[in-house]
Amino acid sequence: MPESVSEAIARVGSPVELLRNSQARPTIFPVTPEFSNWRSEQLAWRDSVALLDQSHHMTDLFISGPDALRLLSDTGVNSFANFRVDNAKQFVAVNHEGYLIGDAILFNLAENSFDLVGWFMVLDWVQFIGESGDYDVTFERDANSLMRQPGENPKLYRYELQGPNALALMEKVTGAPVPPTKFFHMASFTIDGIEVRSLRHGMAGQPGFELFGPWKDGESVRSAIISAGEEFDLVLVGSKAYSSANLESAWVPSPLPAIFSGEGTDEYLEWLPAGRAGSLAGSFTSDNIEDYYLTPYDLGYDRNISFDHDFIGRAALERHASARRRTKVTLVWNADDVDAAQRTLLEPGLPAKYIDFPKARYGVYQVDRVLSGGEDVGISHDAGYITGEQVFASLASVDAEHAEPGTEVTVVWGEHPNSTKPVVEAHRQVEIRATVYPAPYSSFARENYRTNQV
Known part of the structure; x- marks a missing residue:
């Protein structure tokens, strides 16, 4: 039997230790990297x-059976009141304490037949709830090509x-x-x-x-x-x-899932293979795994949440709704500071962590500190280069008082101490100034992304 996440945590001592020093190879998209450039x-x-x-x-989890919709309603924060065949939605799930498990795209293919598509985090959670609960459902998983048999x-x-x-x-x-x-x-x-x-x-x-x-x-x-x-x-x-x-x-593809503590997670971590635990990267460090948890509100999922039904984590999520404090924004990194960080690769001494283009994420879960006046005011997630805007930017969740466009903050880039992940070379931390912009950054995306047009 493959090692479970629970066994892996027991072996290394803590969830943070397991994730931060994961020896998994870098996540890649198994298709042609570039056709031109x-x-x-x-x-x-x-x-x-x-x-x-x-x-x-991406992974597909096909869910079918007379209780398939009930399972999705029990695990999803979304409304299913008018979810008909040939509809789809961004499915969002939280744990019993109202913290984010993850999101995926849910297709209503036919009566009692659904396809949940995306990263494995939320798919695993839904399948576990379905298999361990009183549901008449069947699952067929089509893993991504990295996990599929040769x-x-x-x-x-x-x-x-x-x-x-x-x-x-x-x-x-x-x-x-x-x-x-x-x-x-x-x-x-x-x-x-x-x-x-x-x-x-x-x-x-x-x-x-x-x-x-x-x-x-x-x-x-x-x-x-x-x-x-x-x-x-x-x-x-x-x-x-x-x-x-x-x-x-402005979609954050892989926030750290809140599966490592809380109600029902002991059984889940015994069920979940260690190979799907993921890896943690970035300058934010804490020995308490719960310090990495997010609510759906932190990532702007307010529109997905509906309290018109009962679901796992509903009561806790209602409390989070009344106490929300962070806002999703885009951070545009200071060009001079990005240049200076990259230039350390060509100078004597220990360089900064290499900033890859067009995407700089070096763990499944990227969590970097965002500072204002030396104090932590949020976290930075995915970072990369947008050619059409000629900016290097990251998606971030920051305290509401620092979310106004034009606000100046600082992103701490690199790890201290360096983890042992294969993608992490010896490096030193650097601070990079950044300016708050809306999320999405593109005005076209902000104004047109969800319009009801062809």
Whole structure:
């Protein structure tokens, strides 16, 4: 039997020790890194149209059975009152104490049939609750290609078309007008004689479609899109650019899940394989794992929360709602300070932690200190470069009094002491000045991301 998270924690002494010194290899997206270069590819979803392959890096958890919707309602903070077939939603789950487990995209595929897609954190939690509770449900997991058996293909292909030319390209490749479809609603199309399901989506704040269907049809659909896309300046986007798209839509992909303490977590950690514990990186350090926990409000998930039903953590989440204190923002890092940090690699002495481009995250859970006047006022999550804005930025949760755009803060970059993660070289901490901006940073994304348009 593989080691459980509970056994791994007992072996090393604490959850923080396990996560901070995880020996797991760096997380990668197992698709082509760059088809041209990540800078031009980033610009494609803003200036023309981008084709991104999501088939390999996400996990699908197919949930079916007469109690499937009840399970999702019991574990999700979202309302399910009008959740019909061909609808989707950003599913958010919390633990019994109201702290965030994670989020994923939930597709309502057919009556009593759902697909929960995303990082494994929230998928694992939902499956555990379903298997350990009184639910008549079945689960089928299609792991991402890093966890899949060699030679085994995904169950579904999943492609993303994003950008101002996405609608015109869809009408060309389908040979018909695209019917009006609300944000996060689905429709079906025919491409090269193949029925394709589509989710109206806006991954980077631009118009877009997420296309999916059986794996055997994937290459034909992709080839048809590429052929039709020539006149619309279609750009193939690799994993480097794709991994940074969330910085523009202001989605934090992997906050540390609140699974290491609280009601019911002992049993869960015994069930969960140690390989899915994740890794912790960044300048924020505490021996208390609960100091890393977030509420959904810290990440701007207010719109997802509905108290129209009972769910795990509801009472605690209501208390968090009345005591909320942090706001999600974008931090634009000072160009001179980023330059100075990188320049230490070319100077004598111990350098700063290498800042990778376009994405600088070096753990599954990136948690860096945000300071004002030398005092901690929040944490910085994902960080990276946005070509279209020519800025290096991070997504952050900061105290409300420091969340006003234009506020000056400081991000502490690097670890002290250095952890033993494989991606961490010997380095010293540096402070980088940053300015608070709205999240999303792009005005187009802020104003258009969730409009009810095709």
